[in-house]
Amino acid sequence: MVFLSYSYLFLFLPGAVLLCRASVTRAALRTPALLLTGIVYYSLAAGLPQLALLLAMTFVTFKGVGELMTSPVASRQRLGLMVVVADLAVLAAFKLGEAGILGPVGRVLPLGISFYTFNLVSYGLDVRRRQTAPAPSFLSLAAFSTFFPTVAAGPLLRYGHFREQESGARRLDAELLELGALSLIVGLAKKTLVADPLGAAIEPLFADYERLGLDAWLAVTGYAYQLYFDFSGYTDMAIGAAALLGFRLPPNFNAPYTAVHITDFWQRWHMTMSQWFRDYLFLPLSRALLRRRPSLDGADGVRAVCLVFTMVVIGLWHGATWSFLAWGLFHGLLLAGHARLRLARGFSIPVGVSRALTFVAVLVGWVLLRSPSPGMAARIWGAMAGLHGWGASSLHSRGPLLAAVIVLLVATNAPLERYLLHAGRSAFRSWALAVLLVLALLSMGARRPFLYFQF
Amino acid sequence: MLNEPPTPAARERPPAASFLRGLAARSLLLLVAAISLNLLVDPFGVHGGRLFEPIVLRTRAPKLRLYEQARPAPAIVILGSSRSFSMEPQYVAARTSRRAFNAAVAGAGVRDYLDFARCMAARNSFPSMLIVAMGVEQATLDARAHERDDAMTDCLDPQKAFWERAQAYRGLVTLEETWASLRLLGLELTGRPAPAYSFGPDGMTRGPGTSRLRVEQAVDDSLAAAWAPSLFDRDRLDPRSVGQFRQVLELCREHGAKAIVYLPPYHPRALARYLKESHFASGRARLLEQLGSWAKEYPLRSYDFTEVNRFGGRDDMFEDASHPTEEANRRMLDIMLAGETQGHGLP
Amino acid sequence: MDAARVREELRAFISRTLIRDPAYPLRDDEPIITAGLIDSFALAELAVFIEREWQVYIPDPDLTVDRMNTLDQIVARVLEG
Numbered sequence: 094m095v096f097l098s099y100s101y102l103f104l105f106l107p108g109a110v111l112l113c114r115a116s117v118t119r120a121a122l123r124t125p126a127l128l129l130t131g132i133v134y135y136s137l138a139a140g141l142p143q144l145a146l147l148l149a150m151t152f153v154t155f156k157g158v159g160e161l162m163t164s165p166v167a168s169r170q171r172l173g174l175m176v177v178v179a180d181l182a183v184l185a186a187f188k189l190g191e192a193g194i195l196g197p198v199g200r201v202l203p204l205g206i207s208f209y210t211f212n213l214v215s216y217g218l219d220v221r222r223r224q225t226a227p228a229p230s231f232l233s234l235a236a237f238s239t240f241f242p243t244v245a246a247g248p249l250l251r252y253g254h255f256r257e258q259e260s261g262a263r264r265l266d267a268e269l270l271e272l273g274a275l276s277l278i279v280g281l282a283k284k285t286l287v288a289d290p291l292g293a294a295i296e297p298l299f300a301d302y303e304r305l306g307l308d309a310w311l312a313v314t315g316y317a318y319q320l321y322f323d324f325s326g327y328t329d330m331a332i333g334a335a336a337l338l339g340f341r342l343p344p345n346f347n348a349p350y351t352a353v354h355i356t357d358f359w360q361r362w363h364m365t366m367s368q369w370f371r372d373y374l375f376l377p378l379s380r381a382l383l384r385r386r387p388s389l390d391g392a393d394g395v396r397a398v399c400l401v402f403t404m405v406v407i408g409l410w411h412g413a414t415w416s417f418l419a420w421g422l423f424h425g426l427l428l429a430g431h432a433r434l435r436l437a438r439g440f441s442i443p444v445g446v447s448r449a450l451t452f453v454a455v456l457v458g459w460v461l462l463r464s465p466s467p468g469m470a471a472r473i474w475g476a477m478a479g480l481h482g483w484g485a486s487s488l489h490s491r492g493p494l495l496a497a498v499i500v501l502l503v504a505t506n507a508p509l510e511r512y513l514l515h516a517g518r519s520a521f522r523s524w525a526l527a528v529l530l531v532l533a534l535l536s537m538g539a540r541r542p543f544l545y546f547q548f
Numbered sequence: 549m550l551n552e553p554p555t556p557a558a559r560e561r562p563p564a565a566s567f568l569r570g571l572a573a574r575s576l577l578l579l580v581a582a583i584s585l586n587l588l589v590d591p592f593g594v595h596g597g598r599l600f601e602p603i604v605l606r607t608r609a610p611k612l613r614l615y616e617q618a619r620p621a622p623a624i625v626i627l628g629s630s631r632s633f634s635m636e637p638q639y640v641a642a643r644t645s646r647r648a649f650n651a652a653v654a655g656a657g658v659r660d661y662l663d664f665a666r667c668m669a670a671r672n673s674f675p676s677m678l679i680v681a682m683g684v685e686q687a688t689l690d691a692r693a694h695e696r697d698d699a700m701t702d703c704l705d706p707q708k709a710f711w712e713r714a715q716a717y718r719g720l721v722t723l724e725e726t727w728a729s730l731r732l733l734g735l736e737l738t739g740r741p742a743p744a745y746s747f748g749p750d751g752m753t754r755g756p757g758t759s760r761l762r763v764e765q766a767v768d769d770s771l772a773a774a775w776a777p778s779l780f781d782r783d784r785l786d787p788r789s790v791g792q793f794r795q796v797l798e799l800c801r802e803h804g805a806k807a808i809v810y811l812p813p814y815h816p817r818a819l820a821r822y823l824k825e826s827h828f829a830s831g832r833a834r835l836l837e838q839l840g841s842w843a844k845e846y847p848l849r850s851y852d853f854t855e856v857n858r859f860g861g862r863d864d865m866f867e868d869a870s871h872p873t874e875e876a877n878r879r880m881l882d883i884m885l886a887g888e889t890q891g892h893g894l895p
Numbered sequence: 896m897d898a899a900r901v902r903e904e905l906r907a908f909i910s911r912t913l914i915r916d917p918a919y920p921l922r923d924d925e926p927i928i929t930a931g932l933i934d935s936f937a938l939a940e941l942a943v944f945i946e947r948e949w950q951v952y953i954p955d956p957d958l959t960v961d962r963m964n965t966l967d968q969i970v971a972r973v974l975e976g
Contacts, residue, residue: 222955270568297772380955396936400936432936535721
């Protein structure tokens with residue numbers, strides 16, 4: 094079952110909301126009801142064997158952390174580390190398996206394993222740091238790890254924040270209901286009306302990449318928007334579903350393509366992931382390395398090492414392939430470079446120029462994710478640099494795509510999303526949302542290939 | 549006091565609940581409007597409305613209907629895709645003195661050939677000869693266009709037809725049908741142009757053709773879209789297509805019919821790209837090998853016309869990368885029917 | 896701990912080492928993170944400085960915009976111990 098299906102939107106989600114609303118006033122039923130929705134969703138979406146793995150990892154984490162809390166201080170550190178390593182080892186095994194590095198082992202990546210593993214790891218680390226109380230029961234931790242709005246692709250959650258809401262009254266006031274409904278509509282529209290058609294339009298350009306010239310910019314920009322609308326659309330639907338259940342989730346995107354520099358970009362793109370790595374890898378690593386230095390002056394090298402290392406790990410978290418590794422390294426070097434420039438006194442460039450350069454840098458990085466081979470990436474970069482002329486595409490054939498990309502460039506730089514989600518409750522906005530919703534629902538309808546039109 | 553206007557605080561924006569109710573009502577209204585529009589306009593001709601002539605190109609149902617109406621039943625039937633639309637049944641009849649019918653349908657796959665052959669068998673009107681176009685892409689991919697209400701199911705499995713018709717109502721909530729309804733409505737208001745294709749009683753399909761000045765652009769456009777080299781990414785024959793065509797040949801043998809299979813041509817520029825950038829050459833070789841093997845078991849002969857010089861064709865005998873002109877088809881027919889001029893006379 | 900001394904030492908460290916401008920007129924209520932004057936790494940540097948100077952350990956979860964954005968907030972946190 095996927096978010097973009099009639100069965101999810103009209104059967105499962107309403108059923109889950111009704112079940113959770115009915116049980117929220119009874120403390121004893123609240124957590125089991127929520128867990129049930131997570132189990133049903135995950136087993137329909139991924140199957141029972143993968144559900145068993147998720148629950149097993151949750152159980153091991155729950156038990157390990159429980160032991161940690163009753164252990165003497167000296168062994169807490171070791172136990173905490175063992176729990177984290179156990180979770181990460183499972184994730185690493187599947188990532189390496191998916192990349193074919195472990196032979197036939199683990200070729201299929203379990204649904205959401207990158208996300209729920211990190212949720213469990215953050216739980217273990219937060220409890221060890223005394224930042225969060227341990228889960229009162231396995232059911233509570235399992236309700237967290239199987240939380241269906243976010244289990245497949247985030248946003249990443251922190252157990253403490255989740256528990257606060259899960260154990261509370263979770264009143265579904267009209268404002269939260271509004272947030273839920275509108276986020277679902279906007280997310281659905283982003284995926285069906287923008288991301289999917291855009292993906293279909295740019296596919297032939299990438300399939301025929303060896304004939305790309307300067308029209309590679311069109312393909313790569315289209316890909317950048319496809320990625321953003323696909324991922325942020327999913328996130329909006331997750332936030333919407335969670336709101337209907339009475340949960341407020343943290344935002345995951347904040348107009349990333351309006352970033353004024355690369356550091357700003359990473360504060361706007363996949364924010365819960367950036368924050369996760371900042372809190373659990375970057376800061377601890379930075380402190381550890383700084384403590385080894387006799388003086389804190391001139392620690393630029395340490396900064397660069399920490400930034401590059403963290404970004405490489407972020408790349409590998411996405412996938413254990415050369416392209417993710419290269420992409421992480423690319424962004425790590427950009428961040429380190431930007432930090433160095435920022436600290437150089439007297440260096441400044443106009444905001445508009447900086448914003449454009451940042452967007453171009455991000456586009457260059459996305460080429461790595463879109464290219465299954467280094468050769469393809471190099472060919473596309475060469476085309477973007479003008480080494481292969483204008484390209485084989487004619488304006489006649491690419492005109493609609495160019496128009497769409499220009500519209501999206503304007504739309505993502507204007508506060509359109511904010512208007513749709515948070516502006517005043519005018520009749521115009523209501524109609525706009527109604528049109529988006531109906532168009533999105535119609536786009537989900539049955540499609541047959543190769544229907545020819547007579548005119 | 550009762551008549552005082554509301555204070556600014558009371559005139560605040562509407563509460564969330566009433567905003568949501570308004571949104572739900574508007575959405576429902578729009579959805580009902582879209583469904584009603586699709587039911588009334590019925591752009592694909594599947595809901596039985598018939599207020600307007602459907603917008604979609606349907607070739608299977610019209611061809612089957614024309615075949616069933618042809619009296620006496622044709623002795624020679626041409627099966628193919630749009631690449632065989634301009635293969636003239638009258639030219640075949642003149643060469644062989646036997647009545648012919650062009651049963652080529654848009655976006656045909658081997659499955660369509662089997663369905664049509666089964667329909668002919670079910671109607672007890674199997675011809676004595678089939679001329680079948682087998683493109684490399686048809687043999688290596690199990691893909692074909694779908695047409696709603698294509699009448700094949702009525703012919704092959706009448707019990708299933710009702711359920712399939714019911715399924716067609718799912719189209720009422722699709723963007724594709726809604727857009728088609730709006731386009732059709734717009735065309736009805738502004739004046740519909742002539743249909744792109746028209747069918748003669750012998751199945752001959754006439755289209756707008758491509759102006760000679762635009763052919764090179766048409767070749768480029770089709771190479772960039774449906775006829776890109778990636779169409780020939782596979783170098784093995786698709787087992788389903790092979791199995792389906794074997795069933796066609798079984799039907800031929802059962803009914804004492806001959807089969808002439810030909811590989812239709814591609815524009816030389818397109819062919820050069822396919823040979824260089826895809827597995828076209830090996831796909832073609834495997835197809836010819838399979839046809840050669842079948843020729844030992846079934847009443848079949850085959851011709852490879854993928855290159856224009858094999859039938860004395862020229863570069864200007866194409867509408868685009870893959871659709872040959874009438875003249876090209878005539879030259880191919882001259883070769884294929886060279887031994888068939890001693891006919892049995894028109895029945 | 897002398898609050899005034901803590902404040903001035905922190906001001907000097909932030910201006911000299913983190914902002915790289917010893918003459919920068921850092922105000923007590925100036926938002927140094929949200930204004931982009933320092934980044935996350937600089938927060939780590941700040942935490943290690945505080946550890947060394949006053950033996951006060953500030954855990955990673957406290958190194959956030961909410962708690963360490965202004966000199967006032969940082970001083971208050973150090974004085975908490």
